[in-house]
Amino acid sequence: MGLSKFFLNTGEALRPVLTKIIPMKLLSKMKAGIINNATDKLSADSIEKYEAGRYKCGANIIGNIKGDNGLGQSARIMCRLLDENKEPHVIRDFFVPPGGSRSNDTYDDRFTEELPFDVNIIHVNASEFMVAYLSLGKEVWDYRYNIGYWAWELETFPEEWLPAFKLVDEVWTPSDFVTNTLKKYTDKPVITVPHCVAPQTDTVKFDRKHFNLPEDKFLFLVMYNSGSVMERKNPLAAIKAFKEAFCKDEQMKEKYKDVGLVIKISEAELSAEDEKIIGSVIEDCDNIYYMCGHMGRCEVNTLLADVDVYVSLHRSEGFGLVMAESMYVGTPVIATDWSGNTEFMNSDTACMVGYDMIELDKDYEPFKKGNVWADAHVDEAADYMRRLYEDKDFYERIAGNGQKYAREHLAYKRSADIVSERLKKIHGEN
Known part of the structure; x- marks a missing residue:
């Protein structure tokens, strides 16, 4: 078992270098071979x-x-x-x-x-x-x-x-x-x-000014880790919904000039391609704010509290911690109505977006071609965005119900x- 351990640990430690000279698929295949070989021997080394x-x-x-x-x-x-x-x-x-x-x-x-x-x-x-x-x-x-x-x-x-x-x-x-x-x-x-969840926040230390965000705009937030696979987190759908709701033409941009979208990516170094893709779809909107880099836990929690709405048009979630944390701090959530998050969210506590189940057209490691996941209805998400912005009573109801539910049902x-x-x-x- 010692030699396998050495190769695995060395390979992982050198991954940033190796991926520049060896295709990722080949590296993954080599690693899988070591793991499968060790697994086959497990009965003898029980x-x-x-x-x-x-x-x-x-x-x-x-x-x-x-x-x-x-x-x-x-x-x-x-x-x-x-x-x-x-x-x-x-x-x-x-x-x-x-x-x-x-x-x-x-x-x-x-x-x-x-x-x-x-x-x-x-x-x-x-x-x-x-x-x-x-x-x-x-x-x-x-x-x-x-x-x-x-x-x-x-x-x-x-x-x-x-x-x-x-x-x-x-x-x-x-x-x-x-x-x-x-x-x-x-x-x-x-x-x-x-x-x-019981996120700790510090809105004095980490206010909007700290994040270089405008203090006079109604802000939506999309946030994800590049290591979590962009196609699954699906930020492009949230950007598309925001544009449909507030930025379709110059007249609409003027009408909703006090509305903005924040995109926060952590571990961006894991996927430079993500940055390129997102950059290409937000360049025509001056009210979309891009944030990248590491934040401490309290800082992240406070960002969730500082914005007005959190948006997750994910294609699948095992649970959905950020959605739960947003609810806990009183920030309304717009979310895909499928997978693990539906166990603590419903139409009374969040804005649940309908979807179609679609088949993966190729591998998005570790998600394989032929599997299925949800594809949120962008037009419905856009409607929720406008309603949360324009209907204060609806906003307060969703925010209050979500916070109450999270604090009661997601307690330790x-x-x-x-x-x-x-x-x-x-x-x-x-």
Whole structure:
């Protein structure tokens, strides 16, 4: 297993260099070959089954705790869930390189290499699970009850990821949408442990002036991480809806000159092509504001509070944390009415946009040609944009209902109790 581990880690660390001389598809194929070879050998190098009493009862959280992406946020949410009910646990920071920006220091003072407990909760995507196994070592898995916390955005699961089920005793997911998909591929337990939100903001420190945004405009915001695949996040549909609502001609531009659209991309270095595409479609509008680069968590949360509306015309979401956070801070959301976000959003709490299910016409890694996802109705989104701008009563109702729902139903105690009950069952306590 050592040689495979060396090649994987070295390859990931050198990815920015390698991609300049070797096509990404070939690199992915080479990596998949190493992973598949290791998976084929797994039966001979089998994981020792869970042995109650060998380790102390509790949980080892393993994941990209410092990560500024959704995966890192997911891992930190789990830390807080275990804190909520005072479940014994430790935190081990681990990521598969390159891992994106890693500036979050919330749990830095609690990091440890020691894993004293009998349950592993591993926040590593299914696609990288074998990499984690090779990197961390078999001894981390042996005699423990191994839980993979996985998100996924489609109703079909990639065949090449199925071997990851060999490495877990059960799977936890952030939504029933993901749970129902994974249950089609395994007889092992798949449990929904919904994400929770309680975003901290600082509107004094991070006001619109801080973000170089106009203070006198009604602002819509589109935000995504390039690593999350632009075609899935679908910012172009939101830009098109904004143009249809407010910028179709010079007369309309004049009428709605106090309306603007903010586009925020994080991890933009992962896809220079994204910037080119977006730049080409916004150059004819002087009321579209482009933001790029890393922000701290509180800064991002406050941006959500500083704008007037958040827009997500996504094609699929495993959960939709940014939408939930926007609702929590009182910012109305316009969103596609499909996938994981529909479990905390409805027509009373957000502006839900209809869609058509469409087939992917080519691979958008890791999403494969032939799968299906939602394509939001742009005209409907444009209507919601105008209504939120023009109808104050409607705006206040959506904002208030969304905030109330998020604060009541996405509170940490609810999911903390799910985790505690599941751990008790694993430990044979109920």
